[in-house]
Amino acid sequence: xxxxxFDQIGQxxxxxxxxxxxxxxxxxxxxxxxxxxxxxxxKQIGKQVRIWNEEGMLDKYxxxxxxxxxxxxPSQAEDFDVVLALDTAIQNRLGNTVNAIKSxxxxxxxxxxxxxxxxxxxxxxxxxxxxxxxILFELITNQKLPIDRAxxxxxxxxxxxxxxxxxxxxxxxRTFEIAAALVKIGVDVGRxxxxxxxxxxxxxxxLLRDLLGTMRFSADNRIASFSLSLAAAKNLGxxxxxxxxxxxxxxxxxxxxxxxxxxxxxxxxxxxxxxxKDERVNVCAICEKFGGGGHVLxxxxxxxxxxxxxxxxxxxxxxxxxxxxx
Ligand code: AMP
Ligand code: MN
Ligand code: MN
Numbered sequence: 001x002x003x004x005x006f007d008q009i010g011q012x013x014x015x016x017x018x019x020x021x022x023x024x025x026x027x028x029x030x031x032x033x034x035x036x037x038x039x040x041x042x043k044q045i046g047k048q049v050r051i052w053n054e055e056g057m058l059d060k061y062x063x064x065x066x067x068x069x070x071x072x073x074p075s076q077a078e079d080f081d082v083v084l085a086l087d088t089a090i091q092n093r094l095g096n097t098v099n100a101i102k103s104x105x106x107x108x109x110x111x112x113x114x115x116x117x118x119x120x121x122x123x124x125x126x127x128x129x130x131x132x133x134x135i136l137f138e139l140i141t142n143q144k145l146p147i148d149r150a151x152x153x154x155x156x157x158x159x160x161x162x163x164x165x166x167x168x169x170x171x172x173x174r175t176f177e178i179a180a181a182l183v184k185i186g187v188d189v190g191r192x193x194x195x196x197x198x199x200x201x202x203x204x205x206x207l208l209r210d211l212l213g214t215m216r217f218s219a220d221n222r223i224a225s226f227s228l229s230l231a232a233a234k235n236l237g238x239x240x241x242x243x244x245x246x247x248x249x250x251x252x253x254x255x256x257x258x259x260x261x262x263x264x265x266x267x268x269x270x271x272x273x274x275x276x277k278d279e280r281v282n283v284c285a286i287c288e289k290f291g292g293g294g295h296v297l298x299x300x301x302x303x304x305x306x307x308x309x310x311x312x313x314x315x316x317x318x319x320x321x322x323x324x325x326x
Contacts, residue, residue, distance in 0.1 A: 008195025054095030133158025
């Protein structure tokens with residue numbers, strides 16, 4: 001099934017000329033690395049490629065090879081043959097970049113979120129893949145598209161960040177085989193890891209200190225949560241990108257099954273991030289109840305209400321689920 005699908009996608013890539021490569025708002029390493037990797041490969045076969053994200057390139061990922069090719073979308077819309085939506089569970093998480101697409105003949109949706117409703121004309125969803133970057137490695141090699149060191153580093157960061165440095169349970173033998181192949185192509189593991197994980201701005205750690213001050217436990221210490229108010233975020237001068245991965249400090253606690261991070265947003269909503277350490281506790285299902293989605297062990301939602309209201313609603317639901325299955 002995947003070989004035929006890769007042939008179909010490969011044909012779309014070869015037979016068209018103008019491509020937009022998009023991914024989700026609040027991008028992570030998988031989103032940005034995947035966009036750059038596929039965009040670079042397409043450029044090398046002579047395609048006209050736009051690589052857009054609502055937020056543009058984040059400072060913390062600006063070390064990615066050819067990072068300057070990834071920009072915010074322009075205000076003037078353009079015509080395309082193909083739009084590629086990568087790593088994006090629901091179409092509206094492409095944010096404002098879709099406003100810059102005046103027309104497109106084909107929408108291609110490549111993702112690894114099981115909750116992806118399969119929007120688009122050509123759809124490839126592999127929910128067993130730990131990262132969209134892993135799917136793209138398979139696609140690029142299967143279709144004999146170009147892959148050089150720059151592309152390999154982008155894919156490596158995509159896979160490394162979405163697997164929590166090759167630790168989460170979705171990390172398989174295949175993931176390590178692909179990582180080995182990327183290293184053979186030229187990825188400098190020490191350098192790239194240092195740039196990814198040992199290069200944080202001080203304010204991120206100040207933020208962690210603040211978050212730990214709000215830490216609370218529910219459901220007999222099986223749920224841990226912390227929260228960030230708009231006022232605290234402003235006070236610390238943090239950027240949205242600063243909190244990627246901080247939830248792992250809660251997940252890392254002995255006995256904790258569900259970790260939850262609540263972040264007050266400026267639009268009257270609260271961003272909820274959830275992680276589970278137990279397959280029986282499906283945080284995607286919890287988040288879907290509140291209009292969100294994601295994976296069984298990592299999911300999110302944006303929920304209307306004040307921080308206190310949303311915390312109460314979500315914690316009640318999570319406690320209910322955790323008490324029922326554990
Ligand atoms: P995060 O907690 O933001 O790192 O997201 C964890 C996972 O849930 C990611 O795979 C996201 O794609 C997914 N996710 C996060 N927020 C949402 C949302 N509002 N709607 C759908 N999926 C989401
Ligand atoms: Mn992502
Ligand atoms: Mn991903």
